[in-house]
Ligand SMILES: C[C@@](CO)(OP(=O)(O)O)[C@H](O)COP(=O)(O)OP(=O)(O)OC[C@H]1O[C@@H](n2ccc(N)nc2=O)[C@H](O)[C@@H]1O
């Protein structure tokens with residue numbers, strides 16, 4: 021039996037930083053949904069746990085040691101001889117604000133739980149792998165609070181065609197949180213009272229300014245996206261990936277073509293935000 025899971029890109033449609041805990045972690049209020057596109061993981065029975073990696077962003081990652089997939093495998097109380105040959109097709113840029121590592125860890129938790137017929141590790145263990153892991157296990161539109169442990173499922177009105185753009189710079193999350201001056205910003209306005217997009221347009225990503233200060237090219241990405249007339253565009257997570265949402269698949273494809281023609285060195289991916 022071979023099990024396959026797509027580790028979908030996590031998109032912070034907005035991300036408000038509303039406080040800081042005594043251990044330094046920041047309190048968040050974020051609306052999150054997932055792309056159709058992601059890394060692809062497969063799990064086959066084996067006597068030990070191994071990880072092989074390929075794909076466009078696989079080069080910088082090691083298949084041993086602290087890879088989040090192997091850390092996820094260590095969360096299970098498995099029996100002797102219970103292993104898995106895991107393969108990762110790494111399609112998402114690393115350290116890019118779309119939670120590739122957390123999505124991989126979540127996919128590994130779910131895939132291995134099925135392969136080994138063992139219960140999913142509890143939410144606290146999931147959170148210890150990464151603050152974004154529980155939301156990636158949930159894998160549906162949601163509002164996340166705390167550092168990611170408070171999850172409220174939401175119903176997105178419809179699938180939205182989307183373009184993801186990363187200028188091929190990696191951004192270390194802790195640096196961006198550290199550079200944020202005001203840790204005490206207003207929460208997400210409750211909603212949506214009107215349409216989803218109108219509601220989201222009124223929200224923010226509080227990490228956008230410090231991320232731009234760290235990597236000014238993010239401002240160019242946001243400006244280039246704006247010029248393609250999306251319904252909504254913003255940076256996800258701590259960056260540098262930005263997203264644009266469009267009315268139709270055609271509009272998204274045209275936007276992606278236009279962006280690729282002007283910026284052949286950027287990672288540009290057409291996909292859909294799923295309900
Ligand atoms: C900012 C967010 C928004 O969804 O996404 P990304 O930009 O990583 O995709 C997440 O909260 C990131 O979650 P994740 O990437 O799993 O974070 P972790 O590995 O747990 O934390 C990495 C480091 O980021 C900082 N950190 C993380 C989360 C948080 N709420 N406050 C923090 O200050 C801490 O310095 C921590 O040591």
Ligand SMILES: Nc1ncnc2c1ncn2[C@@H]1O[C@H](COP(=O)(O)OP(=O)(O)O)[C@@H](O)[C@H]1O
Nearest residue numbers: 087088089114115116117118119120121122124
């Ligand atoms: N399977 C994995 N995929 C991506 N990153 C991983 C993985 N395992 C460990 N990491 C490490 O986790 C860090 C954060 O990666 P990632 O989750 O892609 O960031 P972000 O949440 O900002 O998109 C990187 O520094 C990377 O080296």
